[in-house]
Amino acid sequence: MEERYDFARLEEKWRRRWEEADLYRCVEDEERPKKYILVMFPYPSGPAHMGHVANYNLGDVLARYFRRRGMNVLHPMGWDGFGLPAENAAIRSGVHPSKYTWDNIALLKEGLQRLGYSYDWSRELATCDPEYYRWTQWFFLKFYERGLAYKALAWANWCPSCRTVLANEQVVGGRCERCDTLVEQKALPQWFLRITDYAERLLADMDQLSGWPESVLTMQRNWIGRSEGCEVTFRVKETGQEIPIFTTRPDTLWGVTFFLLAPEHPLVDELTEGTPYREGVQAFRERLKGVSAIERTSLEAEKDGVFLGAHAVNPVNGEEVPIWTANFVLMEYGTGAVMAVPAHDQRDFEFARKFGLPIKVVIQPPGGDLRPEEMTEAYVDPGIMVHSGPFEGLDSEEGRTVRVPDYLEERGWGKRAVNYRLRDWLISRQRYWGVPIPIVYCSRCGMVPVPEEDLPVLLPEDVEFIFEGPSPLERSEEFRRTVCPRCGGEAERETDTMDTFVDSSWYYLRYASPRDKDRPFDPRAVRYWLPVDQYIGGIEHAIMHLLYSRFFTKVLKDLGMVDFDEPFTNLLCQGMVVMGGAKMSKSKGNVITPEGFIDSYGADTLRLFILFLGPPEADKEWNEAGIEGAHRFLHRVWRLVHRYLDILTFKTQPVPEDAEVLKRLSHLTHRTIKKVTEDIERFAFNTAIAAIMEFTNGLYREIEEYPDAFNTYEGHEAIRSLILLLAPFAPFITEELWEEVGGEFSVHQQPWPDYDPRLARSERITLVAQVDGKVRDRIEVDADVAEEEMERIALSSPKIRKNLEGREIARVVVVPGKLVNIVTR
RNA sequence: GCCGAAGUGGCGGAAUGGGUAGACGCGCUGGUCUCAAAAACCAGUGGGGUUUCCCCGUGCCGGUUCGAGUCCGGCCUUCGGCACCA
The missing domain is CATH 1.10.730.10 (Isoleucyl-tRNA Synthetase; Domain 1)
Known part of the structure; x- marks a missing residue:
């Protein structure tokens, strides 16, 4: 018998015994109820840190608990292997991203194993393993076949000096983090996944997610941003072109006094081509360089814009209003064009005031009389429609929801429409360390998908890593040159890789049958284990990762590959371990690793300590x-x-x-x-x-x-x-x-x-006696004391009687088994 | 800026459905043991006062209620997300 608590010796001993006994291996067993407990897999950025410990502790406690409640528990672990840091490391220190990543995986794995987490390591996977990413490519092809993957022009951060595309993270204060050059926007043909096709289902199926925190559902709902309104077509007076706009306020159509285009809108160039206004547009665009969309659209941002020298014709009254371009109009939202109603929209109001544009009131508040010259802000609430042609005097809510839409539809000037804030998912990355998009460009056949049997399209090992210029794949002749799968002629490969969120949108399925060579997953194993019963991860993933995974699952359901709508039945979002108020990350240099603590106190102590720090949902300031x-x-x-x-x-x-x-x-x-x-x-x-x-x-x-x-x-x-x-x-x-x-x-x-x-159950309880809500006595009584008895005991307490001297009792409130409150007059 | 959270002792936090504010732990103070120290154990520990008792106290201001950390309205601060960090 060991008398001393020799944690180092006994932890080593049991780690080995568990491994020998293969204690945590799990297999499908139709006889037993299953429980799939999954904690979001980590990006292997280096050795384990306290954030990982805090995360994986939660899943491990639950896995161990549910096993002992007789559940067949699947509790796997893997690695989100692709990502920008590996490529940065290659550029900085010449380490190949592959080596960097696999070395980090080994470090991180060792750390997690020391902590004694009960993973079934036989199911380990890594997204940067060709055996995994061939299936990521396979899914891309399925999306492509269904028309859910398409190519279109999109804006990217561009450093003109480095001649390279920058991630948002690499843009600091509107400038390139390496050379400090002002970042520009450059249009590139890029790949998208059509998530907007699923907007309605992503919203509707939220009613299946009662096991998710309400706050996450709210964030997703707002992110999707469904709004009902009308699409109305305006005509350019000078050229006759038609420009549709989306508005949620068709009731204010008669108040349009100008018309706005996003700065990136193609019409901006078309309309000003060869006109004196061109110069103003150039200057305006120059001012927008290095300004993010968040800053541009901030309600407090200074409104900016220029007149384009053209006019739009309002279909409802034939009025001609000037067309401007403005900083707060986004190409990505709606049609990139908006009708401006300064009297009833705050941003339009500020814009009108700044540039001296007319303001026309068409909604009067009930009993009010707004005058444009006296207004200090837009009136955005409902009211009575005025100066609105056939709708004079109508309630604006009725006008907005019924009458005006009907009117527009009857005359063919517009139609009811639903608009989403959600945009299609841009998955193209002009980077090396990601999944190559399996597409080939043939001069004869055009764009040709790589046949399934030719997957995976492997990342070439022998490439050059420099920050400047095109990505390593684009520069790799050997990678680019291929033959067309259709005609056998010369062809070029797509050199963009996929957003790493694609990799993590389906990994939870792969764990069910991680070694399957013939398909992304074995449907029988997935039918048994999925959906994930308890998903655990950081609140920072509340929107994107979770939304993309939900989208993937729905597409897979449409492909007949799964029979459920939602991948994660229950969700626990835990807070972050922070250091000096900031989240632990290698780039901030505030990473605390568990190793030293395990050496000094043992893994059990560290696990216990971190769990004891506070509730899972709360952020935890690291303090040892x-x-x-x-x-x-x-x-x-x-x-x-x-x-x-x-x-x-x-x-x-x-x-x-x-x-x-x-x-x-x-x-x-x-x-x-x-x-x-x-x-x-x-x-x-x-x-x-x-x-x-x-x-x-x-x-x-x-x-x-x-x-x-x-x-x-x-x-x-x-x-x-x-x-x-x-x-x-x-x-x-x-x-x-x-x-x-x-x-x-x-x-x-x-x-x-x-x-x-x-x-x-306790046999005795403490009865709290209050006078006017203030505790005056505590009396120990039998737990099953009757209500009348409680009142009697409280009233007979000497302390209470002293407090009641000279006062009249108005009423007595009795909370059974807890408290008596005597209220005086 | 917009969306979502969070603010409670010296510190991490507890209070699960509106009912004893401060469980548990850290730290600190005093004590026991010891030649001494460490460890361990015991006691105390929100602030204040006229100290058998009373007053104040859960970011700030107001409200609802017999009773508010908890509910409502308004603010302040901090954190997360904002579509190429993952």
């Missing part, structure tokens, strides 16, 4: 003060169990069966089982641990005073329950202690302890 406390607690448990083992070794006095101490032990045990069980179910791991600490403190008090009481059924039950309850949180020490108390290997395979509600 307190880790000693977690270690001290494990030491206390260790010593308590050994004290108990000592008692068993020596003969002890028999304890009478009705002894109060035995009742107290039972109550303490069952109360704790109840509390810990309920807390785990609601992810309150910090309070579950606090309850186990209280349990330990309570047992200490009893064992000091009544050691004999521990050589009884109640004593054995208490000690064994302590070990069983602590096991999901501190898997190593509990395995050792379990063995020492004669438990059967493994503690992690023991059924979760049950509690007896009668024993968990």
Whole structure:
């Protein structure tokens, strides 16, 4: 028997034993209920850091808990291997992205293994493994076949000095992070996935996501940004061209006094070609360089724009209004053109005031009389339509939703339309370290998809990494030159790679059958394991990753590959581990790694400490003060169990069966089982641990005073329950202690302890007596005290009577089993 | 700026359905043990006062209620996301 808590030795011992016993391997078993618990896989940026520990702790506790509740648990781990940092490393230090990534994966894996997470490592995957990314390419082809992947012009950050495309991250203050040159926007032909086709379903199916935090659903709903309104066609007076616009306020059509185009709108160039206005447009665009869309569209941003010398004709009244281009109009939203109604839209109002454009009131507030010259802001609320042709005097809400849309449709000037803020998903990246898009360009056949049997399109190893100029793939002759799969003639490969969010949009499916050579996943395995029962990940992924994964799942359902609509039934979004208020990241240089702490205190201590730091959803400021406390607690448990083992070794006095101490032990045990069980179910791991600490403190008090009481059924039950309850949180020490108390290997395979509600219930409660809502006395009473009895006890309390002297009782509020409040006049 | 969160002792946090604010832990103070120290154990620990008791107190201002950390309205600060970081 080991007397000292030698965490290093025992953690090493059990790590090996678990591996030998293949304790966490899982296989499909139709006889048992399954539970798929998944924590978002990491980008391998280096060794494990505290953020990873905080993340993966949560999944591991749940996996261990549900296994012991008899569930067949799938708890896998893998690597989101592609990404920008690997390529930056290659440029900076000449390390090949592949080596950089696989080295980091090895480091990170070692860190996670030291922490004792119960993954089925046989299912490990990496998105940068050709065996994985061939299927990412395969999915691209399926999307392409269904018309869900298409190529179109799109804007990219362009550094004119480096002649390269920049990620948003590489643009700092509107300038290139390397050479400080003002970043421009450049239009490139790029690949998109048609997520907007699924906007309606992404919204509608949210009613299946009752297991998601409401805040995440709200963010997604707002991101999709569905709005109902009308599409109305204006005509350019000078050229006769038709320009459709989208508006949610058709009731304000009679108040249009000018017309706006996004700066990137092709008509801006067309209309000003060879006119004196061209110069103004150039100057305006120059001012927009280096200004992000967020800044441009900020409500507080200074309005900017220029007149284009042309006019738009309003279909409803034939009025000709000037066409301008303005900074706050986005090409990506709607049609890139808007009708401007300065009286009833704040941004239009500010623009009109700045450039002296007319303001025309067409909605009067109820009982009000707005005059354009007196207005200080736009009137955006409903009211009565005025100066609006046939709709004079109509309620604007009726005009907006029914009458005006009908009117436009009857005359063919416009139609009801739904617009989304959501844009199609731009997946093209002009980078090396990603999945090559499996498309070939043939001079004869045009764009040709790579046949399935030719997948994967492998990334060439031998390429050059420099920051400037075209991407390594584009410069690689060897990669680009190929033959057309259709005609066999000379052809060129697509050199764009895919956004890494594509890789992570389907990895949860691959875990079901990670070694399948013939398909992305085995439908039978997926039918058994999917959807993910509990998904866990950072709140920073609330929108994009989760939305893209939902989209992928829906497309897969349409392809007949899965039979569910939503990939993640329940979602837990945890906060981040922050350092000095900022999230831990290598680029900020504030990464704390677990290794040193594991060396000094052991993995159990670190796991326990991080869980104890606070609730999962909250951000956690890293502060190592307190880790000693977690270690001290494990030491206390260790010593308590050994004290108990000592008692068993020596003969002890028999304890009478009705002894109060035995009742107290039972109550303490069952109360704790109840509390810990309920807390785990609601992810309150910090309070579950606090309850186990209280349990330990309570047992200490009893064992000091009544050691004999521990050589009884109640004593054995208490000690064994302590070990069983602590096991999901501190898997190593509990395995050792379990063995020492004669438990059967493994503690992690023991059924979760049950509690007896009668024993968990307290017999006495504290009755709180208040006068006018202020606590004046606390009286201990039987738990099953009647309401009238509570009132009588409170009123007879000397402290209460003293407080009531000279006052008249107005009423008495009794909260059964809790409190009596005496209200005076 | 827009969308979504969060603000409670010296610190991390607890209070699960409107009902005892501060569980549990850290830190600190005092004590026991020791030649001494460490460890361990015991006691105390929101602020204030006229200290058997009373007052104040959950970011700020206001409201609802017998009763508000919790609900409502308005603000402030911090964090996350904003479509090429993942």
